[in-house]
Amino acid sequence: MMGMIRAANNHGHQTNQKKSQFRNHSSDKGGTMPEEYTEAELLEMARKYSFRSRIDKNVVTGPIMVWGRGSVVRDVNGKEYLDFNSGQMCAALGHNHPRIVQPLHESGETLIHSHMSMFNDREIILAARLAEISPEGMNRSMFLTSGSDSNEAAMAIAKRYTGGYEFASPAVSFHGMNDSTRAVTFSGWHEGYGPYAPGHYPIIAPYRYRCRFCQDRPACDYSCLDTSFELLDAQADGPLAGVITEPLFSAGGVIDLPYGWLAELKRRCEARGALLIVDEAQTGLAKLGTMWAFEQEGVVPDIFTISKHFGGGVAISAAITTDAIEEKASETGMVVGHSHSNDPMPCHAAIASIDIILEELLTDVAQRIGAYWREHLERLASRHEIIGDIRGRGLLQGIELVTDRATREPAYAQGREIGRRCLENGLIMSVRRSGSVFRFVPPFTTTEAQMDEAAEILDDAIVQSV
16 A cells, blocks of 8 residues: 555656646746747647647647737737637637626635535526526526537437437537537538437538529528428437527538528427427527527527527536426436536626626627628628628628639638638638638627728738639
């Protein structure tokens, strides 16, 4: 036993020696803080110690971000960028919003973390506030950490409520990166993970710009749903638990749903006793100009989920449903929880986030500056033939790049080069669909002058690349 203790102590000593290679200095607040490193030093450390896989790349390259305020972030070299992706879309209220920073300080003085089986005051207050801004009857909330977590929880609720276990999701949707949500994420990131649990089916997405059914017709006639549900019904093992969808396919290419499609999808869910789950992670909380994107369709889902800027940059998500669904699911003994479910600190930040959205009238802001950005995109499209389509609403918009507007051949290589030049010149945006789609998600704090600058950077990059 003594030998085991000595071995453990020796191991700890070795670990301390290993850590001592990192320079430290005293902070003004007491204790130590990491000393500033050069970009080259940080990249070398990342190559040695960081897991390099990222959603859009697997190489260790700059820029390395160290600071952010509002719509601007700064890298370790002091270079500033307009952030038209709002971080990972989680800083839509603006980077380091002071009204988000303040409750974090307050929670640091009271209660950061709480037992997941015990209620805490911030969790309860947040649930009540969320009920106030949700559709009538959507009163019950469960709080988790990531968007994947909340979608997985929504699927668990649907299973318990319906007794089914099978799910369907549009073929360009994105719902998360754990095994449950990757199984209904058909926009990519599937290869190499082995088979998923049975009972997860893709349905055809209403991609109007490239629709094989009604691209040349004046409106969507729901042929995609007819075909999808014919195949789905033929394969189903039992009752369908639910269909999960985004109200605008963001990661899949900023693809708008034709008006009426979501209502028709809900009708078909109801006919089969399935629940409609709407994933509002990237669209909700005022981003598209209404509190919830599904409001624009006149549809109320059975369950909806939120994450991203729900915590103002702090990790928190939620699944929201009705009293009846919560009651039946809970009575079955359903348990969904994680170590940081319902933690008071992120709940406190989310309360502040709701206050900001309501008091700063961010639905109006999204409509106003979203319209201003759309004008820029339309002017760019009139100048550059490579822009084949403009899509999206509010502060989630995109363009699709093509080599020829008649054939609509995707401009993958040109898009990647344009994206590279934009980043080089100080504009961060998201490059989707292998380079042929640019997604723009500027924070609510973005000014017209910043949009002018972003449009100029994009214009120059297109000129230099095409």
